[in-house]
Amino acid sequence: MSGEPILAIVGAAAPASQDTGTYTPAGLMAEASAAAIKQAGIEKSDIDGLFSASSFYYMPTLNLGEYLDITPRYSDSTTIGGCSFVAHLHHAAAAIAAGEMTIGLIAYGSTQRSIGSRFVKSMSEPLAYEVPYGPMWPIAGFALQAQRHMHEFGTTSEQLAEVAVATRGWAGLNPAAAMRDPITVEDVLNSPMICSPLHRLDCCLVTDGGGALIVTSPERARDLTDQPIYVLSGSEAHIARYVTGHPDFVTSPGAISGPAALDKAGVSLEDIDHVQIYDPFTIAVIIALEDLGFCAKGEGGAFVEDGKTRPGGSLPLNTDGGGLSNRHPGMLGMNLILEAVAQLRADAGDRQVADANVSLVHGLGGVYTATATAVLANKSFLK
Amino acid sequence: MTSSVYDFSGVAPAAHGEESTWFEYCRDHRLMIQHCASCDQYQFPPRSICASCLAESPQWVEAAGTGIVFTYTNQYREPPGFKGQVPYTIAMIELEEGPRLMSRVVDAKHIKIGMPVEIRWATIAEGTDVPVFVPIGTDSL
The missing domain is CATH 3.40.47.10 (Thiolase/Chalcone synthase)
Structure with a gap:
């Protein structure tokens, strides 16, 4: 099994405006997505899977799909905290292996700093038994x-x-x-x-930011780029x-x-x-x-x-x-x-x-x- | 019934279901955990089922109110609702029965992990009393 890739990353980009305070979290996601799509040399219509997690949006792949006008046939807003996007990689590989998707977009956008929410309130969802002690x-x-x-x-x-x-x-x-x-x-x-x-x-630090990844099967990646980055696991x-x-x-x-x-x-x-x-x-x-x-x-x-x-x-x-x-x-x-x-x-x-x-x-x-x-x-x- | 009642301004949580039950016991100064008759496990936080064997309706039992400091932090920033209180010690208390809960350690000359503590009660908002812990013996103020 050594070295058998399960997925290829063919586009990867950060939002160009991530420090300007110009856009909403969805705006930053879309800006990064457009850059990653361009880099991958695909059409937006090639994307049939969306992945996102967010502390701003309850249903982030819906926001992502609407903002970019994409209708996916596979959608995954798995949220296990800040590492969610790392989990999305092998989720995407599994979806491709199951024939449910061919090209996926994994995206994130955050305006945590520019909206001044230093306590990340939306993420806190506190436990009743901890609240009285003010952690x-x-x-x-x-x-x-x-x-x-x-x-x-x-x-x-x-x-x-x-x-x-x-x-x-x-x-x-x-x-x-x-x-x-x-x-x-x-x-x-x-x-x-x-x-x-x-x-x-x-x-x-507490900053704004985001990013987007275009992912596909290692086979498909060969047609798209000379420099795929493989996910081994x-x-x-x-x-x-x-x-x-x-x-x-x-x-x-x-x-x-x-x-x-x-x-x-x-x-x-x-x-x-x-x-x-x-x-x-x-x-x-x-x-x-x-x-x-x-x-x-x-x-x-x-x-x-x-x-x-x-x-x-x-x-x-x-x-x-x-x-x-x-x-x-x-x-x-x-x-x-x-x-x-x-x-x-x-x-x-x-x-x-x-x-x-x-x-x-x-x-x-x-x-x-x-x-x-x-x-x-x-x-x-x-x- | 324990004697000392401390007064902190704090934040009363939005409690529902089994959480409300627990906070209602707190009003009577009873620190409740749960015990499962099927598998003889104690648990906290309270649940609708035993997280060990899934038996329904685990029994509410009153904890002895003694334990040790399992870990702690001295917090120097005040979250909203805790004005003028920092620094204060937030600790995980490991109860004699086994489960751990978050609490505050008060009236301590110093704090260290493993230190034996016992329960007191603090009123943090009208109608909301919560357990806090003080060192047993010479570590106490």
Whole structure:
């Protein structure tokens, strides 16, 4: 099974106006979709499957279909939080394999920043038993996990801070990133505490954004482009909706979806050239590295400590500057895929990872109570 | 019945169904969890069924009101409705019976994971009392 692609990405684009405050979330989705359609060299009428998730629209594929005037025969608004778009990849592959669709559009748009909703209210849908205690969504949930991780494994604030420092290093190489000035571990520790042990610089940005992907079968992709980006596998898992339901506060569902995706792709971690991990807060990356198997449970802090995820390090991670320093439009999964595609197309400019042929995309949703993992590769890997 | 009643301004949730039942018990200062007679499991949050064996109508039982701090965060930003209260400690309390619930730890000299705590009650809005926890013994103020 090794290297058998299940899907091909033949168009991938961000909305050109994502920082201008000009358009609605649907407007941004459509702008990105038009760019991805053009890039793929298809007609709009070729699209017969729509995929979206949103914190703005209850039925986002309906908004997407109306705005673009597309009538799909397959529609999937699966919402498992910010990683939904990563899950849509293997959903699309399954729909194509079942003969239900031939070309799919996966799209997202968010005006989270320009409408000033810093609490992401639409996503909070709070649990009655948590409301009286006023936990800030979603940071309090991650802080509770970080504190438990520190208690069980001795993880330090300095180790969490290293994730932010390394990610900022990559953002410095991305001209489009929002925050590019280098920071130090001390800067992170000296930034205001928001929810202990998480400081402001342990937290992601709040931005607008979005993106669109055109996906089809690997066979069909051969007719469309010389540079398809293949999806080798995808997997998803969720363990709870609310942090109250988290089984242990230190192991994410990534411990299920990560190994499953690697196994289905027939690749090992040694094959991975580039990693995009959903980083709403620094602790999420540490837990992900453990659950994906880069290190043992509890050793994530020590694993990143030597700077191996910084530019020039042995594990290029969140090379666009991530949610921490590049952009975070509320649901980061689309951006994870866009950056993996850029790397695998060797189209990442100063931040390009040499010989990036296999990328691991690992998204999360809820309060780290959902995950979706996908393995992407270019033609060089399949040869 | 526990004695201390704290007063915080807070947010009363929109509660429905089994949630309302739980908050009604809180009004009588009874912290309720559920016990399944079929499989002998305790559960919280309350459910219409036993999440372990799917037996119907799990029994409401009163928790002893003691437990430990499983994890916590000191929150420095005030969400709407919690003006003037930060920083405050939000904790997951692991009850003696096993289930965990979110709560606040108050009157603590310091806070640490594993610290034994016991229940008190706080009025957060008119007609809404919720459990909070204080350290047992020397960790208490």
